[in-house]
Amino acid sequence: MVPIIEVEHLMKDFKIAKRETGFAGAIRSLVKREFITKEAVKDISFTIEEGEMVGYIGPNGAGKSTTIKMLTGILVPSGGSVRVNGIIPYENRQKNAKNIGVVFGQRTQLWWDLPTIESFELLKEIYQVSNERYEENMATFTDILGLDEFLDTPVRQLSLGQRMRADIAASLLHDPPILFLDEPTIGLDVVAKEKMRTFIKEINKERNITVILTTHDMEDIEKLCKRMVLIDHGQKVYDGEISVVKDRFGKIRTLVVDLEESDCILQLSGGKVFKEEGNRYWIHFNRDEVSASELIAQITSTHNIKDLTVEEPEIESIISRIYQEGFQDLPNPVKV
Amino acid sequence: MFNYRVYWTFTKKSFLRSSVYRFDVWSRLGSNIIFLLMWGSIWTALYAGREEAGGVGFEAMLTYIVVSQFLTGVNGAGTPLWEIQEKVRTGDIALELMRPFDIPLRYLFADIGSVAFYIVTALLPLYTVLFIFMDLALPTDWLTWLYFVVASIIGFMIRYCIEMSFGLLTFFLVETGGIEDIFYFAMSLLSGSVIPLWFFPDWLATIALYLPFQGIYYIPNAIFIGEIAGAEILVSIGIQLFWVAVTYMTLRLIWNRASRKVVVQGG
Numbered sequence: 001m002v003p004i005i006e007v008e009h010l011m012k013d014f015k016i017a018k019r020e021t022g023f024a025g026a027i028r029s030l031v032k033r034e035f036i037t038k039e040a041v042k043d044i045s046f047t048i049e050e051g052e053m054v055g056y057i058g059p060n061g062a063g064k065s066t067t068i069k070m071l072t073g074i075l076v077p078s079g080g081s082v083r084v085n086g087i088i089p090y091e092n093r094q095k096n097a098k099n100i101g102v103v104f105g106q107r108t109q110l111w112w113d114l115p116t117i118e119s120f121e122l123l124k125e126i127y128q129v130s131n132e133r134y135e136e137n138m139a140t141f142t143d144i145l146g147l148d149e150f151l152d153t154p155v156r157q158l159s160l161g162q163r164m165r166a167d168i169a170a171s172l173l174h175d176p177p178i179l180f181l182d183e184p185t186i187g188l189d190v191v192a193k194e195k196m197r198t199f200i201k202e203i204n205k206e207r208n209i210t211v212i213l214t215t216h217d218m219e220d221i222e223k224l225c226k227r228m229v230l231i232d233h234g235q236k237v238y239d240g241e242i243s244v245v246k247d248r249f250g251k252i253r254t255l256v257v258d259l260e261e262s263d264c265i266l267q268l269s270g271g272k273v274f275k276e277e278g279n280r281y282w283i284h285f286n287r288d289e290v291s292a293s294e295l296i297a298q299i300t301s302t303h304n305i306k307d308l309t310v311e312e313p314e315i316e317s318i319i320s321r322i323y324q325e326g327f328q329d330l331p332n333p334v335k336v
Numbered sequence: 337m338f339n340y341r342v343y344w345t346f347t348k349k350s351f352l353r354s355s356v357y358r359f360d361v362w363s364r365l366g367s368n369i370i371f372l373l374m375w376g377s378i379w380t381a382l383y384a385g386r387e388e389a390g391g392v393g394f395e396a397m398l399t400y401i402v403v404s405q406f407l408t409g410v411n412g413a414g415t416p417l418w419e420i421q422e423k424v425r426t427g428d429i430a431l432e433l434m435r436p437f438d439i440p441l442r443y444l445f446a447d448i449g450s451v452a453f454y455i456v457t458a459l460l461p462l463y464t465v466l467f468i469f470m471d472l473a474l475p476t477d478w479l480t481w482l483y484f485v486v487a488s489i490i491g492f493m494i495r496y497c498i499e500m501s502f503g504l505l506t507f508f509l510v511e512t513g514g515i516e517d518i519f520y521f522a523m524s525l526l527s528g529s530v531i532p533l534w535f536f537p538d539w540l541a542t543i544a545l546y547l548p549f550q551g552i553y554y555i556p557n558a559i560f561i562g563e564i565a566g567a568e569i570l571v572s573i574g575i576q577l578f579w580v581a582v583t584y585m586t587l588r589l590i591w592n593r594a595s596r597k598v599v600v601q602g603g
């Protein structure tokens with residue numbers, strides 16, 4: 001079977017005009033502008049099969065959104081090739097548009113000053129969705145996402161969570177086979193995040209929609225994706241099963257404790273102090289080997305704890321650990 | 337490929353949207369009337385009681401001004417220049433690139449919607465009253481009216497293509513204040529909207545005649561007052577059609593380059 005998304009040696013440079021300073025600089029820039037080239041995406045290749053749900057992750061500025069924008073056809077690649085459902089997106093934007101649904105968590109695609117329902121109706125016309133299909137979809141989405149509580153409210157008055165729900169419903173009205181979600185849970189509270197995840201999971205399963213998802217929330221990935229593509233500085237670092245990365249890096253938790261005294265030597269079985277500042281200590285531990293409460297018990301037997309927190313691993317910290325420790329000995333090395 | 341229902345939706349939506357911004361309609365109508373009075377009194381003073389100047393009678397001149405203000409109302413009701421600049425500046429234009437429609441056409445149809453609303457609710461009532469109660473030189477045969485309507489519609493298209501092209505230059509330039517100035521200057525002077533071409537010094541009239549702007553105001557208006565008549569009418573409409581074709585192709589060319597240059601901020 002031909003993969004539904006094919007990305008090969010994809011590149012994107014941005015030319016940024018250099019800001020000259022001072023009077024002489026201003027005059028010079030009138031005549032000749034200097035540009036700095038920023039390589040947002042350097043050389044990324046991957047393929048995605050129909051029905052897959054893939055987490056596309058990486059630290060801030062890694063090039064995730066830039067990649068998604070090239071998949072949607074908004075941006076023209078500087079090199080390499082993209083194919084989405086057999087179409088080269090930037091050459092055939094309108095045709096590609098019918099195949100994809102897109103949510104950019106950071107900005108809405110709904111019409112700002114129209115009541116939410118009117119945006120839906122407008123999209124219905126734009127995508128030529130039949131009345132029956134429209135009713136069906138609206139019923140399903142309303143059911144899971146609770147749209148009915150704000151359908152008559154203008155988009156600009158929606159809360160972030162409501163807006164995000166409206167946006168994802170809007171992206172699916174025309175039954176696209178592919179869905180791009182760029183940080184669909186950003187800024188949502190725990191309950192709203194959970195709802196969003198349930199919804200994404202369901203449409204992926206029920207409708208066999210192929211999903212690419214970027215996020216900074218490790219839980220999104222854990223709950224939704226089997227596979228992840230990890231990028232950094234515009235290059236692919238890892239592509240494979242999440243469980244592999246999670247087994248290896250995701251179980252490391254950090255216990256942060258404030259003790260009454262400083263300069264203690266903490267000897268802990270199952271935990272390792274990797275940083276200390278005054279009387280605050282950061283301790284790595286593997287939750288499979290030792291529980292946080294066991295560690296705390298060990299510490300309290302010799303010291304007094306004033307305060308403590310347990311930190312979940314963020315995708316950023318996992319990535320930085322992957323960087324430090326390397327991939328060479330991962331059982332499932334980088335696929336190219 | 338062309339699916340008119342999609343575009344028609346934008347016409348309907350922007351028609352309805354205009355009705356939400358009713359204050360806008362009234363304030364525009366207000367300024368339209370003020371300009372009408374202003375130009376009316378300026379030209380009355382310039383004629384200074386004479387029956388005729390530059391080969392054109394006072395009554396015809398007054399009619400020219402009224403028609404010109406009417407056309408200004410029509411052509412000023414849509415705001416694609418401003419809208420497109422705003423979309424480019426905020427990066428929202430990119431989101432429209434992900435939709436299955438053609439952007440220049442989508443804005444044209446939206447423009448038609450807001451213009452239609454303004455014509456129906458404000459311009460037609462006002463100018464019907466003016467035509468009835470003022471002493472104006474109205475065309476006596478229906479064919480001239482028809483030519484006028486046709487020429488005005490073509491003029492509207494020329495203006496749209498030019499305005500949109502100017503708006504799209506936002507993609508290539510950091511500051512666009514200068515662009516706007518050039519556009520509005522050409523629109524008001526070279527189009528003959530405030531001073532008819534026959535009062536221009538020869539050299540300026542020649543320049544204006546070789547530019548598309550006269551097709552927006554001067555040609556329909558001169559047809560209306562009978563300054564362009566007979567076989568000349570068809571020639572003038574031919575010239576307008578030529579300019580629609582040229583400005584439309586220019587718009588497409590600029591759009592093709594612009595849409596490859598989209599820069600999306602943030603996200």
Ligand SMILES: Nc1ncnc2c1ncn2[C@@H]1O[C@H](COP(=O)(O)OP(=O)(O)OP(=O)(O)O)[C@@H](O)[C@H]1O
Pocket residue numbers: 014015016038039040058059060061062063064065066067599600601602603
């Ligand atoms: N329009 C642009 N002009 C210039 N540089 C850009 C532009 N868009 C993105 N960049 C740069 O390209 C790099 C990748 O940006 P991108 O938005 O793809 O990152 P990201 O992985 O989505 O990050 P985040 O997690 O913060 O959303 C960044 O260094 C960014 O500054």
Ligand SMILES: [Mg+2]
Pocket residue numbers: 064065066182602603
């Ligand atoms: Mg991003």
